Amino acid sequence: MEFDALIKERRSIRQYDPAKTVTADQISAIVTAAIEAPSWKNSQTARYHAVLSEEMRARFLQQCLPERNAKKAEHAALVVTSFVKGTAGFTQGQPDNECADGWGFYDLGLHNALFLLKAKELGLDTLVMGLRDAGAIRDLLKIPEEETIVSVIAVGYAAQPAVHPPRKSTEDILKFY
Numbered sequence: 001m002e003f004d005a006l007i008k009e010r011r012s013i014r015q016y017d018p019a020k021t022v023t024a025d026q027i028s029a030i031v032t033a034a035i036e037a038p039s040w041k042n043s044q045t046a047r048y049h050a051v052l053s054e055e056m057r058a059r060f061l062q063q064c065l066p067e068r069n070a071k072k073a074e075h076a077a078l079v080v081t082s083f084v085k086g087t088a089g090f091t092q093g094q095p096d097n098e099c100a101d102g103w104g105f106y107d108l109g110l111h112n113a114l115f116l117l118k119a120k121e122l123g124l125d126t127l128v129m130g131l132r133d134a135g136a137i138r139d140l141l142k143i144p145e146e147e148t149i150v151s152v153i154a155v156g157y158a159a160q161p162a163v164h165p166p167r168k169s170t171e172d173i174l175k176f177y
Ligand SMILES: Cc1cc2nc3c(=O)[nH]c(=O)nc-3n(C[C@H](O)[C@H](O)[C@H](O)COP(=O)(O)O)c2cc1C
Pocket: 010, 011, 012, 013, 014, 069, 072, 127, 128, 129, 130, 131, 132, 151, 163, 164, 165
């Protein structure tokens, strides 16, 4: 898909088709694309934990998401995104500047932008969820303490038409000097 069309067509989807299943190969292809993102000193601290099986998805929806997000993410694969803390933006354990682990969040966001766009290119839809229970996710998936758990991305096939929420104008957010 042409780039401008791709970024316009990617929209948050909050209802997924129960008749279609996302495969491990599809998630692998998406993460392979996300790996091309830039990162602080190429530290590549982004990590992905994909929940695909029906049994684990049911437990995840019940234990790790607030009810409203669990409803929206039904019938989708669930991908936890995290980063290895104390690495991006750090030299020998010391932060390089005031942003500290903010750079880990920054790098993960860059990875995740590619993740969302690659998913769309493959014909899949997504929902980023910041409202989630990080402690319950860590317990269920046994994610090590070295990783900061950030978002959960639902990946599936849309069962509703996409809406395009309004955006600010370019002039609102861009200044030239
Ligand atoms: C960091 C982040 C956290 C979000 N958390 C949630 C969430 O918990 N639940 C939800 O329904 N949408 C969530 N969203 C989706 C946003 O509401 C959505 O991206 C925004 O309204 C713009 O719509 P669009 O993605 O369709 O362009 C989140 C998006 C981002 C980037």
